[in-house]
Amino acid sequence: MSIPIYTYDAIIVGAGLAGCAAARELQNVGKKVAVITKLHPLRSHSGAAQGGVNAAFSDEDSVELHEFDTVKGSDYLADQDAVEFLCKNAPETIRWAERMGAAFSRTPDGKIAQRPFGGQSSPRACFAKDRTGLTLLQTIYEQALRTGVKFWDEWYVADLIYKDAKASGVIAFNIRDMKVAIFNAKSVMFATGGYARCFKINSNAHANTGDGLSIVARHGLPLEDMEFVQFHPSGLSGNGVLISEAARGEGGRLINSDGDRFMTKYAPNAMELASRDVVSRAILNEIREGRGVGPRKDAVFIDLTHLGRDLIMQRLPELRDLAITFLGLDMIKEPILISATAHYSMGGIPVNIAGNVRKNNNEFIEGFYAAGECSCVSVHGANRLGANSVLEALLFGRYVGKTMVEEIDDIELRVACEDDAKTALAELDWILSNNGDEIIANLREELQQCMTANAGAFRTKETLDIAVAKVKELRTRYQDVRIKDKSKIFNTELQEAIEFGHMLDYSAFIVESAVARNESRGAHFREDFNTRDDENFLKHTMAYMDKNGEISLNYMDVILGKHELKARTY
Amino acid sequence: MDTNSITTQTVNFKVFRFNSDVDYLPYYDNYTMEVTSEEVVLDILNRIKWDIDGSFSYRRSCRHGICGACAIKVNGRSTLACKERMNDMIDIFGTQLTFEPLSINRAVKDMIIDKADFWEKHNNVEPYLVSDIEENPKAEHLILPHDAEKLLEADLCIQCGSCHYACPVVEINDDFFGPAAFAAAYRFEADVRDEAGKSRLENLHSQKQGVWDCVKCFECAEVCPKEINPIDKITKLHQMLFKEGVATSNVATRHAVGFKRSIAKNGVLDEGGLVLYSEGLSIVKHVPVALRMFSKGKIVPPWAIVKSKNLDEIKKLVKSSSTAKF
Numbered sequence: 001m002s003i004p005i006y007t008y009d010a011i012i013v014g015a016g017l018a019g020c021a022a023a024r025e026l027q028n029v030g031k032k033v034a035v036i037t038k039l040h041p042l043r044s045h046s047g048a049a050q051g052g053v054n055a056a057f058s059d060e061d062s063v064e065l066h067e068f069d070t071v072k073g074s075d076y077l078a079d080q081d082a083v084e085f086l087c088k089n090a091p092e093t094i095r096w097a098e099r100m101g102a103a104f105s106r107t108p109d110g111k112i113a114q115r116p117f118g119g120q121s122s123p124r125a126c127f128a129k130d131r132t133g134l135t136l137l138q139t140i141y142e143q144a145l146r147t148g149v150k151f152w153d154e155w156y157v158a159d160l161i162y163k164d165a166k167a168s169g170v171i172a173f174n175i176r177d178m179k180v181a182i183f184n185a186k187s188v189m190f191a192t193g194g195y196a197r198c199f200k201i202n203s204n205a206h207a208n209t210g211d212g213l214s215i216v217a218r219h220g221l222p223l224e225d226m227e228f229v230q231f232h233p234s235g236l237s238g239n240g241v242l243i244s245e246a247a248r249g250e251g252g253r254l255i256n257s258d259g260d261r262f263m264t265k266y267a268p269n270a271m272e273l274a275s276r277d278v279v280s281r282a283i284l285n286e287i288r289e290g291r292g293v294g295p296r297k298d299a300v301f302i303d304l305t306h307l308g309r310d311l312i313m314q315r316l317p318e319l320r321d322l323a324i325t326f327l328g329l330d331m332i333k334e335p336i337l338i339s340a341t342a343h344y345s346m347g348g349i350p351v352n353i354a355g356n357v358r359k360n361n362n363e364f365i366e367g368f369y370a371a372g373e374c375s376c377v378s379v380h381g382a383n384r385l386g387a388n389s390v391l392e393a394l395l396f397g398r399y400v401g402k403t404m405v406e407e408i409d410d411i412e413l414r415v416a417c418e419d420d421a422k423t424a425l426a427e428l429d430w431i432l433s434n435n436g437d438e439i440i441a442n443l444r445e446e447l448q449q450c451m452t453a454n455a456g457a458f459r460t461k462e463t464l465d466i467a468v469a470k471v472k473e474l475r476t477r478y479q480d481v482r483i484k485d486k487s488k489i490f491n492t493e494l495q496e497a498i499e500f501g502h503m504l505d506y507s508a509f510i511v512e513s514a515v516a517r518n519e520s521r522g523a524h525f526r527e528d529f530n531t532r533d534d535e536n537f538l539k540h541t542m543a544y545m546d547k548n549g550e551i552s553l554n555y556m557d558v559i560l561g562k563h564e565l566k567a568r569t570y
Numbered sequence: 571m572d573t574n575s576i577t578t579q580t581v582n583f584k585v586f587r588f589n590s591d592v593d594y595l596p597y598y599d600n601y602t603m604e605v606t607s608e609e610v611v612l613d614i615l616n617r618i619k620w621d622i623d624g625s626f627s628y629r630r631s632c633r634h635g636i637c638g639a640c641a642i643k644v645n646g647r648s649t650l651a652c653k654e655r656m657n658d659m660i661d662i663f664g665t666q667l668t669f670e671p672l673s674i675n676r677a678v679k680d681m682i683i684d685k686a687d688f689w690e691k692h693n694n695v696e697p698y699l700v701s702d703i704e705e706n707p708k709a710e711h712l713i714l715p716h717d718a719e720k721l722l723e724a725d726l727c728i729q730c731g732s733c734h735y736a737c738p739v740v741e742i743n744d745d746f747f748g749p750a751a752f753a754a755a756y757r758f759e760a761d762v763r764d765e766a767g768k769s770r771l772e773n774l775h776s777q778k779q780g781v782w783d784c785v786k787c788f789e790c791a792e793v794c795p796k797e798i799n800p801i802d803k804i805t806k807l808h809q810m811l812f813k814e815g816v817a818t819s820n821v822a823t824r825h826a827v828g829f830k831r832s833i834a835k836n837g838v839l840d841e842g843g844l845v846l847y848s849e850g851l852s853i854v855k856h857v858p859v860a861l862r863m864f865s866k867g868k869i870v871p872p873w874a875i876v877k878s879k880n881l882d883e884i885k886k887l888v889k890s891s892s893t894a895k896f
Contacts, residue, residue, distance in 0.1 A: 043631045044637075092708075099701070109714075439624065493627075
């Protein structure tokens with residue numbers, strides 16, 4: 001069999017905000033760039049971001065306050081040089097998106113409108129009604145298309161060409177017909193999104209299976225801070241679909257079965273607008289202690305009725321629609337049911353501010369970059385501030401694109417050969433021909449149930465040990481998987497099998513990193529170590545996986561700065 | 571679901587199956603399931619795949635109505651699977667439901683169709699803001715809320731294709747851009763920042779592919795899961811074509827102008843005159859029909875038209891509002 005080799009200057013995997021922004025930078029200076037996505041670009045999960053994108057440009061706000069809120073929100077695990085870069089460049093980035101066509105909501109005098117979000121000192125979240133991500137994704141994709149970027153949609157990237165501390169392309173197959181191709185390039189960027197899909201109750205798209213992370217990890221490269229998964233306070237009861245923080249930003253109140261506005265107990269000053277980790281734990285604690293509501297008593301109310309029809313229709317129309325669709329409840333007339341949902345991945349592929357991927361604490365990989373949710377810069381540390389994710393993806397996507405432009409002429413193309421595809425081909429062949437008795441859907445269900453129960457918003461050594469053992473058990477059982485569909489056209493069963501393999505790998509990183517972090521920081525809350533321990537754990541986890549799937553842990557210093565360590569209260 | 575109870579009922583599903591790799595012809599599988607009041611159509615697709623037949627294939631991603639991947643047809647009606655409540659489907663169609671792809675002619679595997687025509691048409695209307703992008707702006711454009719609202723929610727279109735594959739013109743005219751592409755074109759034409767000038771509009775004016783081939787059946791507005799109302803955007807584009815002086819005289823534009831002329835002349839519609847104006851000499855082919863309609867009293871001959879009493883006022887209104895040049 002002969003495998004076609006396509007040669008580009010740069011290959012970008014993932015077509016959300018980060019991928020499209022980088023591609024546009026490269027194409028604009030005449031580099032030949034291909035963006036590969038397993039969906040159509042406009043299906044990328046960036047488009048699901050609802051509430052807003054932060055930029056400190058109002059008169060009452062400042063870049064320094066944005067930095068402070070971000071660092072405090074991160075529970076001091078964010079690298080402060082990266083946070084400074086993010087906050088400083090936010091206003092220009094948002095205005096650049098506006099110049100490209102983003103349809104922001106406006107103030108009466110025509111400026112970009114901003115709303116309050118959790119953990120923020122000032123209303124800072126620029127928004128487009130409650131579909132901010134959608135307008136940004138459309139805009140950056142449209143402008144990338146306009147510059148002539150070549151998109152390979154419905155192609156699945158199965159492996160990275162990596163050896164001798166250098167990346168030189170990817171192996172991908174066309175989901176339409178399973179034809180494999182090698183994409184050879186001087187530089188490769190991963191912008192593959194987050195990994196919360198391994199939890200049963202999550203807000204993520206079906207596509208968010210963390211493929212990029214596991215592909216990197218299988219080459220023996222590190223993943224950083226994987227234990228930090230954000231549980232968003234407001235997922236719809238039952239399925240975890242997100243109700244944006246904008247609902248609380250606009251004035252939503254959380255109520256338990258006793259009719260109490262319970263945030264008075266947990267965050268008397270910030271109330272519902274405390275940081276996400278704080279509010280999520282408060283909600284789950286109310287439910288645990290028997291004050292839940294709804295048919296399963298697994299939710300609390302968020303009451304928006306006092307906002308009135310006009311404001312809800314003007315600012316939260318999509319959210320209203322979601323609650324009607326999934327709960328049959330109209331937030332104009334009645335409170336709706338929410339609970340915490342696995343939402344955002346703070347950890348990921350370790351990179352520096354320029355987007356270069358780390359080989360270890362001190363060395364970088366030539367020609368390999370990452371940005372967006374799949375990466376860990378780290379600007380979010382242990383807990384991301386609301387409306388910083390879209391900002392990170394767009395801003396770092398763009399600047400990493402600029403880094404690639406700067407470095408690309410100094411990189412020599414390592415010419416690919418068919419042998420580079422052998423791991424990917426072997427994986428495809430194994431899944432198609434393996435004749436066991438395990439079914440992917442069942443294994444995935446067990447993993448997700450276990451992760452939500454044992455590695456969720458509340459963790460102990462005991463529960464995490466259960467999760468570690470379960471992941472190992474599932475890894476063994478995965479060897480006995482069998483798929484029914486052996487055909488070549490849109491073999492979505494085969495794709496789900498590959499994706500589940502990725503979920504298993506990165507789940508091992510989450511639970512092993514979590515069991516070793518004997519403290520509570522941001523989204524990682526250990527009931528057996530319920531305070532932050534700066535002496536022992538003010539450091540990033542750097543985890544590695546060997547060929548047998550065993551995880552080993554190392555740590556890397558946090559870059560501190562002008563925002564000094566303080567106790568974190570809201 | 572209300573806050574207290576979840577109900578279930580038994581539903582029979584007839585599901586379109588086809589794998590172009592191995593099947594010569596499509597067929598239907600039947601499944602019977604207990605459906606809860608919490609479920610949407612996508613939940614049923616997932617249960618077929620995960621619990622019954624792993625080979626069953628469909629596109630899906632976000633699962634909450636914003637990525638546009640999962641549109642299919644339920645009992646012949648386009649719908650976004652992740653946003654359509656099963657209870658609503660049962661209320662409308664009962665407990666016998668048929669799932670089919672958006673376009674059976676384009677079926678590749680089960681619910682998955684080849685959407686190449688959709689994306690090609692989308693890409694052909696300059697679906698982006700035409701503007702010299704300031705790469706390092708110190709300020710945003712100032713856009714008053716009144717101007718921002720002119721997009722009329724066209725920017726909420728998620729390219730699901732529901733309207734495109736429900737459009738009867740798309741089915742018979744391969745060149746026709748279709749309602750989604752027109753909504754996208756409108757989104758930029760309505761944007762005060764756009765500097766495309768006449769280029770996009772000229773493209774939209776061209777015969778066969780352009781807006782004049784819309785038959786105004788309103789099917790697109792009916793099926794849109796985001797309530798974008800594409801035909802409203804098409805009508806707005808008709809008006810823009812006249813206003814910007816792009817519209818040239820052809821049978822379709824004369825049909826539009828014919829209305830105006832008739833109203834300006836009589837204050838009421840003269841149907842015979844309208845056809846004569848839009849079709850010119852070709853009107854002879856309509857004579858047999860016209861005679862039959864005349865004999866049944868369905869149309870009034872031009873000489874018998876009763877002019878409106880307030881014709882002077884109507885003439886002033888038409889003059890002040892019309893931008894037609896012919």
